[in-house]
Amino acid sequence: MDVPDQVGAGAVTCQLRDVLDRVGDKWSVLIMAILGGGSRRYSELRRSIDGISQRMLTLTLRSLERDGLVIRTVTPSTPPRVDYALTPVGQTLSAEVSSLISWSERHREYIGRSRDRYDAEAEAEARP
Amino acid sequence: MDVPDQVGAGAVTCQLRDVLDRVGDKWSVLIMAILGGGSRRYSELRRSIDGISQRMLTLTLRSLERDGLVIRTVTPSTPPRVDYALTPVGQTLSAEVSSLISWSERHREYIGRSRDRYDAEAEAEARP
DNA sequence: CGGTATCCTCATAGATACTG
DNA sequence: CAGTATCTATGAGGATACCG
Numbered sequence: 006m007d008v009p010d011q012v013g014a015g016a017v018t019c020q021l022r023d024v025l026d027r028v029g030d031k032w033s034v035l036i037m038a039i040l041g042g043g044s045r046r047y048s049e050l051r052r053s054i055d056g057i058s059q060r061m062l063t064l065t066l067r068s069l070e071r072d073g074l075v076i077r078t079v080t081p082s083t084p085p086r087v088d089y090a091l092t093p094v095g096q097t098l099s100a101e102v103s104s105l106i107s108w109s110e111r112h113r114e115y116i117g118r119s120r121d122r123y124d125a126e127a128e129a130e131a132r133p
Numbered sequence: 134m135d136v137p138d139q140v141g142a143g144a145v146t147c148q149l150r151d152v153l154d155r156v157g158d159k160w161s162v163l164i165m166a167i168l169g170g171g172s173r174r175y176s177e178l179r180r181s182i183d184g185i186s187q188r189m190l191t192l193t194l195r196s197l198e199r200d201g202l203v204i205r206t207v208t209p210s211t212p213p214r215v216d217y218a219l220t221p222v223g224q225t226l227s228a229e230v231s232s233l234i235s236w237s238e239r240h241r242e243y244i245g246r247s248r249d250r251y252d253a254e255a256e257a258e259a260r261p
Numbered sequence: 262c263g264g265t266a267t268c269c270t271c272a273t274a275g276a277t278a279c280t281g
Numbered sequence: 282c283a284g285t286a287t288c289t290a291t292g293a294g295g296a297t298a299c300c301g
Contacts, residue, residue, distance in 0.1 A: 020234075020237045020238055020241045021162065021163070021166075021233075021234050021237055023237060023241065023244065024233060024234075024236065024237035025156070025157060025162055025233075028153070028156070028157065028233070029153060029156065029157025029158070030157070034149065034153055035149070038149075070251070071247065071248055071251040071252075072244045072247055072248060073243060073244060073246075073247030073248075073251075074244075094240055094243055097236065097240070098236060098240070101232060101233055101236050104229060104232065105149075105152055105153075105156070105229055105233070106148070106149050106152075108152065108225065108226060108229050109148045109149055109151060109152035110148055112222055112225070112226070113148045113151065115201060115222055116151065116200045116201060116202075118201075119199065119200055119201030120199055120200060120201075123198065123199040123201075124199075
């Protein structure tokens with residue numbers, strides 16, 4: 006793994022924290038996954054992502070854009086049109102994300118069974 | 134990428150959400166990274182992870198254990214000794230995580246420059 | 262040593278309303 | 282259509298104290 010013993014204060018962790026904050030928030034990965042399939046309009050994203058508020062969609066897109074992972078293209082027509090796409094670097098992160106998705110698919114059942122077992126044992130202990 | 138257009142309500146997203154919640158919280162990945170280097174005692178983890186509270190260390194370890202990613206071994210000596218290690222499945226997630234860490238190392242500078250540029254442009258626009 | 266229990270705070274995100 | 286502004290609330294996480 007080559008991870009230093011002391012993490013949490015050094016530069017390595019800051020890098021890691023940055024990416025985890027990026028990848029860990031509620032909507033970023035979902036947006037990147039969709040944009041991995043190609044450029045999308047604002048309204049397309051809104052429809053594609055079930056349950057996202059307009060506020061969070063905009064906020065998340067802005068921070069992805071700020072990080073250079075997504076590019077925003079405005080077409081000043083009437084009605085206005087705004088398209089979002091992954092940048093080349095965004096595509097490489099999107100690839101990492103898709104690897105994580107496939108991990109989750111492979112181990113979904115295992116985790117589910119683990120949780121059931123753990124909860125059953127915890128309950129058995131609570132009421133002996 | 135092979136990601137469906139509609140995410141957020143279907144099974145695919147639940148799997149993904151599960152992993153993201155797992156990987157996205159503040160301490161799980163740090164703990165998994167350290168345990169990737171081998172088994173560690175509770176107190177070793179506490180010292181290794183700068184800034185973690187006892188509460189969060191315990192909570193995070195419990196949920197990792199619940200998911201079958203970490204195994205907890207109690208040695209009932211005096212003083213008591215508790216060791217934590219990755220399970221085989223935990224090791225595979227740890228590998229994904231290390232891939233993400235290396236991505237973050239490779240693109241740390243790019244993101245930093247992107248943010249600086251974005252913020253500079255935002256400020257330039259705010260005060261023209 | 263390896264935890265629980267309790268309280269508290271402060272970001273994150275949802276709902277709603279309005280706009281160029 | 283593609284946002285911004287404002288308000289609110291919920292829950293993750295920190296601080297502290299105590300326990301087997």
